[in-house]
Amino acid sequence: MGTPPRTPPRVLTVAGSDSGGGAGIQADLKTMLALGTHGMSVLTAVTAQNSLGVQGVWELPADAVRAQFRAVVDDIGVAAVKTGMLASADLVETVAGLLAPLDVPVVVDPVGVSKHGDPLLAVDALDAVRGRLLPLATVATPNLAEVAQLTGVVVEGEDDLRRAADAVLGYGPRWALIKGGHLSGDATDLLTDGTVEHWLRAPRLDNRHTHGTGCTYASAIAARLAAGDPVPEAVAAAKEYVTGAIRAGFALGAGIGPVHHGH
Ligand code: PLP
Numbered sequence: 001m002g003t004p005p006r007t008p009p010r011v012l013t014v015a016g017s018d019s020g021g022g023a024g025i026q027a028d029l030k031t032m033l034a035l036g037t038h039g040m041s042v043l044t045a046v047t048a049q050n051s052l053g054v055q056g057v058w059e060l061p062a063d064a065v066r067a068q069f070r071a072v073v074d075d076i077g078v079a080a081v082k083t084g085m086l087a088s089a090d091l092v093e094t095v096a097g098l099l100a101p102l103d104v105p106v107v108v109d110p111v112g113v114s115k116h117g118d119p120l121l122a123v124d125a126l127d128a129v130r131g132r133l134l135p136l137a138t139v140a141t142p143n144l145a146e147v148a149q150l151t152g153v154v155v156e157g158e159d160d161l162r163r164a165a166d167a168v169l170g171y172g173p174r175w176a177l178i179k180g181g182h183l184s185g186d187a188t189d190l191l192t193d194g195t196v197e198h199w200l201r202a203p204r205l206d207n208r209h210t211h212g213t214g215c216t217y218a219s220a221i222a223a224r225l226a227a228g229d230p231v232p233e234a235v236a237a238a239k240e241y242v243t244g245a246i247r248a249g250f251a252l253g254a255g256i257g258p259v260h261h262g263h
Contacts, residue, residue: 009226010078011079011081013039014042020050024085025084030261031245035237035241043064051253059091060091062090078226080106082221086133096128105222108134108137108141110133110140110141135172137174143179165194175231176192188200193231205246209250210246211256211257211259213246221234221235245261248263
């Protein structure tokens with residue numbers, strides 16, 4: 001018989017579905033598996049989506065989000081949570097209300113607009129993200145477009161990353177991870193809690209198949225936090241994972257292909 005298999009760390013993603021399998025819930029679960037954890041999902045929205053963009057979005061009722069969350073947390077339990085696409089102010093408020101009493105690390109990826117420019121969050125939800133969700137975050141992981149949308153800070157070079165982090169920290173997350181991957185040169189991110197700074201650098205990779213990068217990065221952080229890493233170690237491991245996934249990103253359909261988790 002032998003000893004039964006060990007239960008892996010449990011990680012929950014609260015996010016939208018990408019039918020093309022490259023981003024959203026699908027990227028999250030693949031990342032969580034690749035990092036040796038058990039991934040679970042609370043679905044907030046369904047997208048009809050492929051390599052060319054998002055063709056449709058259907059938000060789930062708040063009751064459905066609440067019921068999924070209770071089902072997971074009340075029986076299985078979670079060691080860390082990641083939030084991604086939350087679609088509307090109503091769902092941001094709902095998810096914030098569910099997370100507030102939970103005493104585990106929360107990674108907030110404040111998803112706003114897809115790479116193709118498709119809106120994944122209603123503009124009238126930004127106040128709820130700033131006022132309700134960011135204060136609950138252990139780590140907030142905005143890209144530069146999301147920094148601009150949330151704080152008004154426009155980052156044009158690495159020198160601006162500190163100012164962006166300060167603006168994000170002003171909304172209450174313990175740590176801000178400002179992802180500078182859309183600047184030219186090295187893909188440089190700044191992780192800071194306002195006291196210490198960690199600069200994470202990776203070489204710019206010549207691969208346009210990067211769909212799902214942000215979801216993968218945030219999920220990898222949550223997986224490492226669930227496994228017990230402190231935040232700086234979790235983010236460093238996640239940066240390494242996402243860099244490998246981008247290097248292995250592959251062509252799919254006629255547009256932008258996904259990052260790859262089997263690397
Ligand atoms: N679709 C869903 C459901 C997402 O959550 C996200 C990003 O968070 C995207 C699409 C966009 O992915 P990308 O900007 O990497 O193309």
